[in-house]
Amino acid sequence: MINSSILNLKLFRFSLICAFFLIAGAFPKSAFSQEGTSASKEKKFVPKDVILEHIGDSHSWPVLGKTTLPLPVILYTDKGLELFSSDKIKEEEVNGEPKGKIYQGAHYTYTAEKDKIKVVDANGNIDEAASKKVFDFSITRNVVSMFMALAILLIVFLNISSSYKKRVGKAPKGLQSFLEPLIVFVRDDIAIPNMGSKYARFMPLLLTIFFFILINNLLGMIPFFPGGYNLTGNIAVTATLSVIILFVVNLNGNKYYWKHIFLPDVPFWILPIMWIVEIVGIFSKPIALMIRLFANITAGHIVILSLISLIFIFKTLWVSPVSIGFVVFMDVIEVLVAFLQAYIFTLLSSLFIGMAIEEHH
Amino acid sequence: MELVTPNLGLVFWTTICFAILLFLLGKYAWKPILAAISEREKSIESALSMAEAAKEEMARLTSENDELLKQARIERDLILREAKQVKDQIISEAKEAANIEGTRMIERARIEIDNQKAIAMADVKNQVATLSIEIAEKILRKQFEDQHKQDQLVADLLKEVKLK
Numbered sequence: 001m002i003n004s005s006i007l008n009l010k011l012f013r014f015s016l017i018c019a020f021f022l023i024a025g026a027f028p029k030s031a032f033s034q035e036g037t038s039a040s041k042e043k044k045f046v047p048k049d050v051i052l053e054h055i056g057d058s059h060s061w062p063v064l065g066k067t068t069l070p071l072p073v074i075l076y077t078d079k080g081l082e083l084f085s086s087d088k089i090k091e092e093e094v095n096g097e098p099k100g101k102i103y104q105g106a107h108y109t110y111t112a113e114k115d116k117i118k119v120v121d122a123n124g125n126i127d128e129a130a131s132k133k134v135f136d137f138s139i140t141r142n143v144v145s146m147f148m149a150l151a152i153l154l155i156v157f158l159n160i161s162s163s164y165k166k167r168v169g170k171a172p173k174g175l176q177s178f179l180e181p182l183i184v185f186v187r188d189d190i191a192i193p194n195m196g197s198k199y200a201r202f203m204p205l206l207l208t209i210f211f212f213i214l215i216n217n218l219l220g221m222i223p224f225f226p227g228g229y230n231l232t233g234n235i236a237v238t239a240t241l242s243v244i245i246l247f248v249v250n251l252n253g254n255k256y257y258w259k260h261i262f263l264p265d266v267p268f269w270i271l272p273i274m275w276i277v278e279i280v281g282i283f284s285k286p287i288a289l290m291i292r293l294f295a296n297i298t299a300g301h302i303v304i305l306s307l308i309s310l311i312f313i314f315k316t317l318w319v320s321p322v323s324i325g326f327v328v329f330m331d332v333i334e335v336l337v338a339f340l341q342a343y344i345f346t347l348l349s350s351l352f353i354g355m356a357i358e359e360h361h
Numbered sequence: 362m363e364l365v366t367p368n369l370g371l372v373f374w375t376t377i378c379f380a381i382l383l384f385l386l387g388k389y390a391w392k393p394i395l396a397a398i399s400e401r402e403k404s405i406e407s408a409l410s411m412a413e414a415a416k417e418e419m420a421r422l423t424s425e426n427d428e429l430l431k432q433a434r435i436e437r438d439l440i441l442r443e444a445k446q447v448k449d450q451i452i453s454e455a456k457e458a459a460n461i462e463g464t465r466m467i468e469r470a471r472i473e474i475d476n477q478k479a480i481a482m483a484d485v486k487n488q489v490a491t492l493s494i495e496i497a498e499k500i501l502r503k504q505f506e507d508q509h510k511q512d513q514l515v516a517d518l519l520k521e522v523k524l525k
Contacts, residue, residue, distance in 0.1 A: 057368060074370075114363075137370040146378050153382060157390035164397035169404055183394060203395055204387035212382060235364070236371035244379065298364070 047309035055230040055301050058115045058141045059086035063225045071144060073117060076135040079107040086112075086138075108134070142237070145229040149215045157211070186210050190347050194354035202353055205248060209241060210346040217297060217338030221331065232341070233297030235290070242286035245349045250282065253356040285352050289345055296341050300334045 061069040070087035082105045089103040089112050102111045108119045108130060117138070119130040139147075160176045167173065172180045186207055191199040216231045231237055261278040263271075307326045311319050505511050 052364070056364065057371065135369055137373055139374070140368075140371065142371055143374040146374060150378050150382055154385060157386055157394070161390040161393050164394050168397065169401055180398065184398060187395070187398075200395075204383065204391040207391050208379070208383045208386050212379065234368075234371060236367035236369075237375045239367045240372050240375040240379065294365075 045309075045312045045315075047306060047313060050309060051302055051305045053115070054228070054305055055233060055298055056115060057234065059112065059117070059138055061141045061144065061225065062228070069225075071141065072139045073110075074137040074139065075105075075110070075117060076137055077107050078133045082106060082108075082110075141229050142231050142234055145219065145226070145231055146216070146237075148226060149212065149219060149231070152219075153211055153215055182210075183207060186346060190343070190350050194347070194350040195357065196354065198357055199350075202248070202350065205244075206346050206350055209244075209349060210342050213241070213293065213345055214338060214342035217342060218335070220297065220301070221334055221338065230298065230301050233294055233301055235294050238290040238294040241293075241345070242290035245289060245352065246283070246286040248349075249285070249352045249356045252353060254359070256358065256360045257356045285348075289348055293341050293345055296337055300330065300337055304330050304334070 059071050059073060061071060063069050070085045073082070073084050073086050075082040084103060084105065089101050089110065091101055102109050102120055109121075110117050111120045111126065112118070113126060117131075117134065117136050118126045118128075119134055121127045121130075156175065156179070160179055163173070163176050167176075171177070187199070187203060190210075191203055191206055195202060213232055216237075219227050220230055220232060222228060261282070262275065264274050264278070266274055304327055307323045307330065310323045311317065
């Protein structure tokens with residue numbers, strides 16, 4: 001009984017926090033989320049916008065209510081580098097004429113359209129041609145959260161690494177004993193079955209990928225600052241990881257791997273078809289990795305946010321128990337998915353590497 | 362579509378972050394951790410195999426001890442049995458010897474007794490004969506002190522002879 005009441009209290013708090021976060025996200029509060037100057041007091045709630053804003057990237061980070069953390073914008077333009085804070089983009093008037101939310105940079109004038117930095121011309125219209133020449137290397141919300149994950153991983157693992165040095169030959173303790181099963185799991189159930197005796201060379205890569213994906217999956221589930229981002233559900237991140245796997249697989253492929261691709265045991269007239277199939281195969285494997293992780297995490301976030309959005313769509317609090325019940329259920333599934341996707345990504349990576357380095361007789 | 366278009370900036374930062382992470386963790390975390398884990402696994406394995414060997418050694422020693430004990434017991438039984446046999450033999454021999462000796466002594470005693478008896482009887486006979494003769498002599502002497510009586514006896518004797 002006590003346990004369940006504590007759980008309920010936590011759920012209640014959690015729901016409050018979710019609601020808070022969504023209120024913060026639902027109503028226009030930052031310079032970016034408001035488009036144009038049409039100041040309609042009662043803005044219609046559009047769940048799609050809220051959800052896409054959350055699962056996409058942003059140049060600011062909602063902290064609490066209307067407070068947002070402005071993040072640095074770094075632009076590489078054809079005329080040189082631009083660096084400014086995202087809160088510099090604000091209502092400007094040129095010669096007493098409102099120009100909308102713009103920032104007069106050193107080389108161009110910029111505005112933010114749907115969280116994307118665009119170049120505007122003198123009339124305040126978006127100049128798509130010039131925008132194409134501007135490359136956005138900003139420290140966005142996802143980049144900051146990635147730095148945070150990086151810091152957490154470094155602190156945690158360098159810390160347990162030192163405790164391994166201190167406690168040589170002794171049983172693991174504390175955090176060490178929590179993480180050691182995961183490390184041993186990656187080694188014994190992912191690396192060794194798929195790669196055989198040559199697994200040791202790829203262990204650092206597999207462990208880094210596993211824990212990088214895992215920590216970002218889990219941090220992405222925290223609904224408020226400093227969580228509330230969607231890094232592993234971002235195609236750019238999963239694409240980068242997949243490209244790394246693509247390179248590792250193909251740079252380590254041995255002669256059997258390449259023979260299997262270019263000279264498989266088939267009649268010679270099928271060879272050209274086989275080449276096409278096999279070369280597509282080289283790329284389709286990492287693409288499958290990329291899409292699987294992206295789609296799983298994004299879908300989870302979309303489902304949870306959609307359920308929360310029900311409250312705002314129906315505009316009544318009475319829906320909230322239903323929403324929250326489902327959200328808690330989904331959150332539990334998402335914790336499972338967080339581990340599962342980290343596992344699957346690492347497993348398939350090691351499988352692909354294992355296929356490339358396998359010795360045939 | 363925007364959702365599935367990779368953002369170049371994020372790709373760039375992800376690459377940098379991942380490279381840093383891979384380098385630092387690979388060098389300062391994974392290598393020592395994996396080394397420590399496999400080191401410990403090896404030591405545990407060797408400890409287990411040593412324990413197994415010790416157990417086998419113990420079992421071997423125990424069975425050896427049992428064997429020795431069994432042999433000792435058998436030997437002891439054998440010795441005891443032999444001792445008993447010897448004892449019985451000695452006793453029976455002693456008994457037999459004692460019997461023979463006793464019989465022999467009894468026999469000797471009987472012969473001695475017989476001898477002594479015979480000697481004594483002979484002695485008694487001699488004395489009785491001597492005494493009888495002395496008594497007869499004395500009687501005869503007393504009878505034949507007067508001449509008349511002698512004559513009469515002779516006459517009687519003669520008379521008897523004539524009658525016949």
